[in-house]
Amino acid sequence: MEAKVAGDGQGLRGLIVKRFWKWFDRINDVMAGLAGLILVFICAAVCYSISMRFIFRQTTIWIMQTTEYALLWILFLSTTWLLREGGHITTDIVHSHLSERSKRSLDFVMFTLAGFACVVMVYFGFDYIGECMSRSVNDVRAVTIPKWPVFVIIPIGSLLLAVQLFRMGWSRVTENRTGK
Numbered sequence: 001m002e003a004k005v006a007g008d009g010q011g012l013r014g015l016i017v018k019r020f021w022k023w024f025d026r027i028n029d030v031m032a033g034l035a036g037l038i039l040v041f042i043c044a045a046v047c048y049s050i051s052m053r054f055i056f057r058q059t060t061i062w063i064m065q066t067t068e069y070a071l072l073w074i075l076f077l078s079t080t081w082l083l084r085e086g087g088h089i090t091t092d093i094v095h096s097h098l099s100e101r102s103k104r105s106l107d108f109v110m111f112t113l114a115g116f117a118c119v120v121m122v123y124f125g126f127d128y129i130g131e132c133m134s135r136s137v138n139d140v141r142a143v144t145i146p147k148w149p150v151f152v153i154i155p156i157g158s159l160l161l162a163v164q165l166f167r168m169g170w171s172r173v174t175e176n177r178t179g180k
Helices: 011-056 062-084 100-135 153-178
Strands: none
Touching: 011 062, 011 153, 062 153, 100 153
């Protein structure tokens, strides 16, 4: 028997689920904010590099490598937030001609397939991170650094994206059931 929360009508399980999604959304908000800060850093670093080259005729060798990795982090930090906010580009040539129920069904299939693709990325991402750690793989370019801290964001970001995709897919199922 589920415990009821006063005025909630959802029970204890509903309360736990609601808190989980609130926590999940906060994590995504923080990650998107961090992505924004990294973008500001990239802009400042590129401006610094251009200024150093123009004024002092000196280059900074670490800027290119750092901005490449920063762009990777921006992508995986912000993708889940962007999906939640509806900011991804969609092609709706077929979607616009379907009934509401068919749209929700198609969305469910697409979100589920994309979610499973992200689960594959999580698996192979963690596999690659483990390999890099066990073999002490380094990126030897302008600055030598271990690879695993750079690429650890791929499975983490993919995991969060998979959860969001499954969340959105499930919401389409419940919308079809309720007819909303």
